[in-house]
Amino acid sequence: MARRTFLPTASISGFAGFISPTFEDLLDDDRAAWNVQPAVALPLFQAGRLRANLSAQKARQQIAAESYLLAVRGAFAEVENALIDHREYLAQLAAQAGALDAARTRYELTAKRYEEGVSPYFEVLDASRELFNAELELVQLRRFAYATIVQLYRALGGGAEPEPATGPASAHAGDDAKGG
Numbered sequence: 001m002a003r004r005t006f007l008p009t010a011s012i013s014g015f016a017g018f019i020s021p022t023f024e025d026l027l028d029d030d031r032a033a034w035n036v037q038p039a040v041a042l043p044l045f046q047a048g049r050l051r052a053n054l055s056a057q058k059a060r061q062q063i064a065a066e067s068y069l070l071a072v073r074g075a076f077a078e079v080e081n082a083l084i085d086h087r088e089y090l091a092q093l094a095a096q097a098g099a100l101d102a103a104r105t106r107y108e109l110t111a112k113r114y115e116e117g118v119s120p121y122f123e124v125l126d127a128s129r130e131l132f133n134a135e136l137e138l139v140q141l142r143r144f145a146y147a148t149i150v151q152l153y154r155a156l157g158g159g160a161e162p163e164p165a166t167g168p169a170s171a172h173a174g175d176d177a178k179g180g
Contacts (some may be wrong), residue, residue, distance in 0.1 A: 011039045047097040074156065082152035089145040096138045103127070 014036045107127040113119040153159060 013037050014037070022162050060133040078155035079152065082148055082155045085153060086145065086148035089141060089148055093138070093145055096134070096141050100131075100138050103131040107131045 107124070107130070110119060110123050110127040114121055114124045150159075
């Protein structure tokens, strides 16, 4: 648009109709009138202003392109970070599942030793506490892993709030809720 202002503009306007001093003679054959007016405009004394406008438009275009590039890079970084976080939590989940199995085995062996009178009940309580802590840690890691899935979903463009439904179906649904 800014470059077009450097070019000359040409226009043609016209008029066709009837002219008469009295209403009765308006539609006579010799009362027709027409006019054509060509016009050409040249930007002679606006060169500095036009160049400044062109430079400003180029600068705005460059800023918009850089802003877009920055937004795209940010989006890719968000996706990459979410994928890395998810991968790390999956590895921690696998390790914690192994620790949970070990704690469960220790608890079972300690309980069996207590039943046979080899070890005191304090060792069973300690093994039970460790088993509970291992289970709690696994649940927390699962929660974090699910949170990374949500983070990834949002980074990929999901998570937008749904627009409220409009139309006849939603209008009737409101009537049912009011009891009417």
